[in-house]
Amino acid sequence: MPKDIITLRAKDYSQWYLDIVRNADLADYAEVVRGCIVFKPTGYAIWEAIQRGLDERIKETGHENAYFPLLIPKSFLTKEAEHVEGFAPEVAEVTRVGGVDLAEPYVIRPTSETIIGHFYAQWVHSWRDLPLLINQWANVMRWEMRTRPFLRTSEFLWQEGHTVHATEAEAEEETLKILNDVYVDFLEKEMAVPVLRGRKTEKEKFAGALRTYAIEAMMQDGRALQAGTSHNLGQNFARAFDIKFTDQNNTSQVAWTTSWGVSTRLIGALIMAHSDDEGLVLPPRLAPKQVVVVPIYKTPDERVRVLEAVDKITADWKGRIRFRVDDRDNLSPGFKYNEWELKGIPVRVEVGPRDVEKGSVALARRDVPGKAGKEFVPQEGLTERIEALLADIQTSLFTRALAFRNDHTVEVSSMGELKEAVETGFARAYWAGSREDEQKIQDDLKATIRVIPFDQPEKSGKCILTGQETGQQVVFARAY
RNA sequence: CGGGGUGUGGCGCAGUUGGUAGCGCGCUACUUUUGGGAAGUAGAAGUCGCAGGUUCAAGUCCUGUCACCCCGACCA
Numbered sequence: 001m002p003k004d005i006i007t008l009r010a011k012d013y014s015q016w017y018l019d020i021v022r023n024a025d026l027a028d029y030a031e032v033v034r035g036c037i038v039f040k041p042t043g044y045a046i047w048e049a050i051q052r053g054l055d056e057r058i059k060e061t062g063h064e065n066a067y068f069p070l071l072i073p074k075s076f077l078t079k080e081a082e083h084v085e086g087f088a089p090e091v092a093e094v095t096r097v098g099g100v101d102l103a104e105p106y107v108i109r110p111t112s113e114t115i116i117g118h119f120y121a122q123w124v125h126s127w128r129d130l131p132l133l134i135n136q137w138a139n140v141m142r143w144e145m146r147t148r149p150f151l152r153t154s155e156f157l158w159q160e161g162h163t164v165h166a167t168e169a170e171a172e173e174e175t176l177k178i179l180n181d182v183y184v185d186f187l188e189k190e191m192a193v194p195v196l197r198g199r200k201t202e203k204e205k206f207a208g209a210l211r212t213y214a215i216e217a218m219m220q221d222g223r224a225l226q227a228g229t230s231h232n233l234g235q236n237f238a239r240a241f242d243i244k245f246t247d248q249n250n251t252s253q254v255a256w257t258t259s260w261g262v263s264t265r266l267i268g269a270l271i272m273a274h275s276d277d278e279g280l281v282l283p284p285r286l287a288p289k290q291v292v293v294v295p296i297y298k299t300p301d302e303r304v305r306v307l308e309a310v311d312k313i314t315a316d317w318k319g320r321i322r323f324r325v326d327d328r329d330n331l332s333p334g335f336k337y338n339e340w341e342l343k344g345i346p347v348r349v350e351v352g353p354r355d356v357e358k359g360s361v362a363l364a365r366r367d368v369p370g371k372a373g374k375e376f377v378p379q380e381g382l383t384e385r386i387e388a389l390l391a392d393i394q395t396s397l398f399t400r401a402l403a404f405r406n407d408h409t410v411e412v413s414s415m416g417e418l419k420e421a422v423e424t425g426f427a428r429a430y431w432a433g434s435r436e437d438e439q440k441i442q443d444d445l446k447a448t449i450r451v452i453p454f455d456q457p458e459k460s461g462k463c464i465l466t467g468q469e470t471g472q473q474v475v476f477a478r479a480y
Numbered sequence: 481c482g483g484g485g486u487g488u489g490g491c492g493c494a495g496u497u498g499g500u501a502g503c504g505c506g507c508u509a510c511u512u513u514u515g516g517g518a519a520g521u522a523g524a525a526g527u528c529g530c531a532g533g534u535u536c537a538a539g540u541c542c543u544g545u546c547a548c549c550c551c552g553a554c555c556a
Contacts, residue, residue, distance in 0.1 A: 014550085031548065089481095090555070111556090144555060145481060151556090158556070226556065263556045296515055334516035341516095352515055362515075371516070446553090 006342075008277050013221040020271055021149045024280040024343050035147035035154035042343065043150075043267065045288035047157065050266055051137065053190045053286070054159060057182040063133040063161060068115050070139070071106035076114035079240040083113065086207020090142040108141045113208070113233070113259055116162045117241030124164055124255060127247045131174070132164040150268035151225070151480050158263035164243060164255045168234070171256035172211075175232040178260045179213045183228040191266065192283040192398040193217050193273045194405055195227055196426075196475060198451035203435045206259075210234030216450045216475070218405040219272040222425035224450045224477035227269050230260035268480075273401050278369040280344030283397050284390035291323040291386060292345045296333045296352035309356045309379075313349070316383055321390070341369055346393050347386060355379070367393050367400075409475075418464060418476060422447040426477045432463035432470035441465070441476070449474045 005023055007015040021027055026043030030036035039047060055065070071094060078084045087110045094106040109115065116136075124132060141155045161178060165171040179197060187193045195215035205212035209231040217227045238244070238255040247253050274281040284290050295310050297303040310325055317323055326336050333350065340348055350362035361382060364374040377385060408425025412418045421427035422445055431449065433441075442448050452474050460471040 018550095029548075034548075086555090140556090142555070146550095146552080146554080156556070229556070261556070265556050294515095298514060329514095332514045332516085332518060334514080335518085336516095338517050350515070354515075374516095443553095 006277060006279060009220060016277070017268075017272060018149065020275050020280055026267070026271075026280075027149050029149070033154070035144060037149050037153055039264075042288070046267055046270065046282070046286065047264055049286045049288060050191075051159075053186050054182065054262065055135075055137075057186055058135050058159070058161065061177060061181055063135045063163075065137065066134045067136055067138065068112055068119065070109055072109050072112070072115045074105045074107050076118060077107055079114060080208045080237055082236075083208035083240075087111070087142075090144060092141055092143055109138070110140055110142045111259075111261070112136060112138070112140075112160055113162065113237055113257075114241070117237045117243060117257070120162070120164055120255075120257075121242045121244075124243055124245050127166050127245055127253075130164055130166045130245060130255070131170060133161075133174075134163065135159055135161040148268070148480075150271070151265055153264070156263050156265070158261050160259060160261040163258045164238070165257070166245065166247070166253070166255065168232075168256050171232050171234075171258050175211070175213060175230045175258045175260065178258075179215065179228070179230040183215050183230070183260075183262060187215065187217065187227060187266075187269075188398065190283070190285045191270055191273075192285075192394055192401060193227070193269055194398060194402040196451055196453055198453040198475070200229075201435070201438060201449045201452065201474070203438050204449065206231045206233075208233065208236050209259075210236065214451055216477070216479075217269050217273060218401075218408060218426060218477075219269070219480070220404065221272075222408045222423075222477075224426065224475075224479040225265070225269050225272065226450070226479065227266060228260070228262040231258060233257045233259060274367075274397050275344065276369060278338075279342035281366055281397070282344040282346060284346040284394045287322070287344065287346050289322050289324045289345055290390055291317075291321055291347045291349060292336075292340045293323060293325045293349045293351060294333055294336045294340075295325065295327055296350060298353075302353045305356050306351055306353060310351050313351065313361065313379055313382060320383065321386060337364075341366060347389055349382075349386075363389070365389060365393055367397060413462070413464065415464060418447075419445055422476055422478055426450070426475050428453075428473050428475055429464040430461035430470050431465070431472055431474040432468040433465045437465050445476075445478075447476045447478050450477050450479060451475050 006019040009016045024042065025040055027037040027039055030038055074093065091107045091110050095102055120132060123129065137159050139155055139157050143154055144152050147153050163174050165174060184195055184197055187195050195217050197215050200212040200214050206229060211232045212229055214229045215227045216224045219225055235254045235256055237257050243255040244252050245255055271280060293310055293314060295306045297306045314323060344366060346366050348364040355361050359379050360376050361379055362374055363377050409428065410421045411428045412421050418427050418429060438449055452472060457473055460469055463470050
């Protein structure tokens, strides 16, 4: 009989999310530090898997990793007007050291455009120095008013790319390449999370950017989660920090910069996209452990025979399948089944005395919870069968998430329809409104324009608010 | 920043008109168990968030304070 330790999604989605985080042993509240969490080993292992997948792609697209200081002179932040306005409310400052006031306070980085800009100005002199393509893995701090584990914490971990280019076109190409070849590719292939890609409106763009592109994922409550952003900063930061270079004609030019990032929020996306009322569901490609083997025995003699069989079964898994044998003696098999379901291990293999006798195992897939996802299969060919099953789970998680998004996305042509649609999901609408109009809709419906999608309709239509004919569609949703 | 809530063994909670702290889970040992969250027996574990105050006596009443959590507006 299952203990009801996880609140049902349908009952209270937010509480369900918190229950998953806690019960899957991903994180603890830091408690003594407001809005911060402790990444427990299980949660951190997921972050490491995310880092691996992203780092690989970041390097494949020509970038190198570097590291800049955590503290930034406060004056740096004020050099770009929009930027300081955007971040000022949430930056923490270091004003004293050893009981003595500092001449100039430092801020704890909320993002690193400014301090990196400072150094880039020193590094970039010639067109031959460009493009400069650097990524940083770091922690940042934003003192947000409202926090939630992984989705929004005072301190979070992320990668932030910062690049410098000779032309606007190159900067734009970089911005889009990161969005498509790094972020979309990673989320859809590794995390099995389908995303919408597009441009942010003026209201929603990054403080100080020329243009912001973003990917948006749909969570199981129909709300949007901004999963990654890529900014074309134009020449705003280059001007503020004096990043200039001499071109082929010996003329001084202001450079073009970009920045882009994804954070530990992706762990939240992962949880909310796939998990169910039984617990966490991890996509096999990202799961720190893909298979758990549960040996079952009563007598010492059975124990020996079963563990021998387990050794034989898993002999050729090394290097092919990430697995763990759960041979803890003090827990019953039933307890282990539930615990591993809670923790989201994609596949479970059970080996008992009957299996040793019959040359079989029980094979259970996490994406079909409970006994429904379990079948008895021969030990022969098991490795290949599991590999195929892992691939199948990966695909079906993506397909399921995509189908969910499609089912919860509607094209709307009136404000009434929009209001209804954002209750349960995404709404596509023609839009020619102003920034103020957008704010008004946010005030009324709690929904924002998540993205102006890249894929736009052939025909034009009437703006949902103003009635004006426009070729532009946008996607509205409530967001995390 | 607005609204609400909570601080009591590791976790979740109870604690009546004030009388010196209890329950469930977990933990430790042993025994019997183990194919969908096992049971018995015996143990260990709490300056009741903090600081004042009232009182013979405070987890309980009063004042102050701190912290955290949840909901909302703002943000990766």
